[in-house]
Amino acid sequence: MTMRRICSLDELVDGAAVTFEVDKHIVAVVRIGDQVYAIGGRCSHADVALADGDVDCDTKQLSCIRHGSAFSLETGVPSTLPATQPVPVFVVEVRGDDVFVSDQPTVNPPTTSPRVKRAES
Numbered sequence: 001m002t003m004r005r006i007c008s009l010d011e012l013v014d015g016a017a018v019t020f021e022v023d024k025h026i027v028a029v030v031r032i033g034d035q036v037y038a039i040g041g042r043c044s045h046a047d048v049a050l051a052d053g054d055v056d057c058d059t060k061q062l063s064c065i066r067h068g069s070a071f072s073l074e075t076g077v078p079s080t081l082p083a084t085q086p087v088p089v090f091v092v093e094v095r096g097d098d099v100f101v102s103d104q105p106t107v108n109p110p111t112t113s114p115r116v117k118r119a120e121s
């Protein structure tokens with residue numbers, strides 16, 4: 001795994017998400033205060049840019065703009081339907097004023113979130 005510089009910390013707006021391409025991965029990068037998070041940039045429910053959604057700084061979640069599923073910035077797991085699958089999580093390092101993101105995601109958590117229940121059929 002290699003860390004790639006994506007921008008300076010000052011370029012990230014507190015409480016907002018931005019899409020970056022890190023090698024072949026589309027990544028949504030979010031700054032909350034001095035913390036920076038990076039998760040897969042495409043919603044696991046449909047092909048929608050997660051960085052177009054809203055950031056909840058208190059719960060550390062990024063909501064999909066289309067149907068509202070909220071993804072944890074720490075685990076990638078959705079806490080609300082309709083998305084049931086996690087998105088990848090990337091390692092972030094802030095070195096001085098430079099922000100680095102891993103060129104490979106970390107291993108995803110189990111594919112079914114215990115906080116998301118499937119509708120009975």
Ligand code: FES
Pocket residue numbers: 043044045046047048064065066067068069081082083
């Ligand atoms: S496209 Fe993201 S929740 Fe449906």
